[in-house]
Amino acid sequence: MRKVLFLTLLISTVVFSACGKKEFIAETDWKVEDFSAINQENQKVDLADLEGEVWIADFIFTNCATVCPPMTMNKAGLQQALKDENINNVRLVSFSVDPEFDTPEVLKEYATAFDVDQSNWDFLTGYNQEDVVELAKSSFKAIVQPDPNSNQVTHGTSFYLVNPDGIVVKNYSGFSDVPYEEIVEDVKLLITKE
Template identity: 50%
Template sequence: MKRLLAMLSITLLILAGCGSGGNFEAQTNWKVEDFKFENQRGEAVSLDDLKGNVWLASFIYTNCTTECPLMTFNMSDIQKTLKDEGIEDYKIVSFTADPTFDTPKVLQEYIGNFEVVDESKWNLLTGYSQEKIKKFAADNFKTAAIKNPNNNEVMHGISFFLVDQDGVVVKNYNGYTDVPKEEIVMDVEALIADGK
């Protein structure tokens, strides 16, 4: 009997460890409202354009000299790992928290400073008012994007957000320090598998 229980336990452990098989468990359930903004290539990007894809989102701005460059580097590193793992069905969306300064051209120049393995999967978005992004960030991602009226600084969240194929924010992570890159890649993979 003991031997049978031991073999059963080992079998269950092996089965539990076999592949991700999906089964992603959401930690949040924040539905992203419909939007239509402009990316760094001057193309319109809407929520409908992203539907059907898992996507990672962040809030950055190009004049930022502290968190944003490291966040963008971290996101590019995650994208490299996704490519290395053969994961293709995803997008990356970075909303600028300073749309007045960050035109498509400025965003294009900014992303050119990073080693991005596939820029076609990455949309840096602008084309909205400061008030719009402040409300959009708070309502949809429960984060800040508030410009200081006395200088060029913008207070913004440093999270990376995982959004499912239906446009629902299902998890968030620290995107600045101690970034759980392996966990993010595994979560993207599991979420993609769940959607198939």
């Protein structure tokens, strides 16, 4: 009788602990359209280069007078939070929404000014304005709109989590109240899932 009771208890424990295991739940299902760019090191980066990797994207530009500096600082904080959890196999990608001004050299200087680890963070340019407007709209459901009266560009402030299949599966505030713990946990779950 004791053996049966012990086995029942053991099976129940295993079943209930398995039920408590978290799974990643996607909130979006947006396929990233193919793109071709160059990064701050003058290296070609396109969608195929990111295939099979988890990556986090955002939209910024170096002349931004408002949201981009805090977003870049927040993403640097996220980069550190991921490192603190020994998550080193995530790519960070920042698309410039002002590709005419933001040459690789300008982006390199910008990244260096924020003292970020550039080994897994691509600051992208090398496409035209229409391309980034369309990429933002079709792949990330985000607005990119140049201001005709200034050198500023209106754009979204989210961080986008992209799975290894090139699907945007979740987005988060990248400007204020960034949910660092949630993003780190989601990345862990997504990497474990693959």
